[in-house]
Amino acid sequence: MSDARKKPCCICRRWFQPDPRIGVRQRACRNPDCQVARRRKKQKQWREFNPDYFIARRILDRGKADRAPEPLRLPPPLNQLPWDIAQFEFGGKGTDFIGVLGTVLLRGAQSQFGAYLTDSARVSDILPPSATQSQIRPVAPSGCGDPRA
Numbered sequence: 001m002s003d004a005r006k007k008p009c010c011i012c013r014r015w016f017q018p019d020p021r022i023g024v025r026q027r028a029c030r031n032p033d034c035q036v037a038r039r040r041k042k043q044k045q046w047r048e049f050n051p052d053y054f055i056a057r058r059i060l061d062r063g064k065a066d067r068a069p070e071p072l073r074l075p076p077p078l079n080q081l082p083w084d085i086a087q088f089e090f091g092g093k094g095t096d097f098i099g100v101l102g103t104v105l106l107r108g109a110q111s112q113f114g115a116y117l118t119d120s121a122r123v124s125d126i127l128p129p130s131a132t133q134s135q136i137r138p139v140a141p142s143g144c145g146d147p148r149a
């Protein structure tokens, strides 16, 4: 029986005898540490191939609540936007999606900017200190006229 041949564990590299019921599909030995490590490795792989799964699940779960969920906690400058207006206009799921989209774009821009800064420290001299915040102005307080009108 070829399935019963010994093979190296994908975690600890020690040779082991695969369980005959699992056969060639068994990649890690029976050591609990190797089983845990293999499971974590597999889950990490799965998350990398399905990056949208948990975000989609969270948005859908938040949409199931009877009343409107609390707005997402977003990093600055996204937290300066009037998310109550977005919830009114686009609903909970639409607003959550926009919030997540903004956060993903912001993180992408920040990581690009960080990499650029390590290449050239002179950038900080050229850019104004609040370059990202000057693009997005908070809604004027009531009494100064409704900017949405």
Ligand SMILES: [Zn+2]
Residues within 6 Å of the ligand: 009, 010, 011, 012, 013, 014, 028, 029, 030, 031, 034
């Ligand atoms: Zn092992």
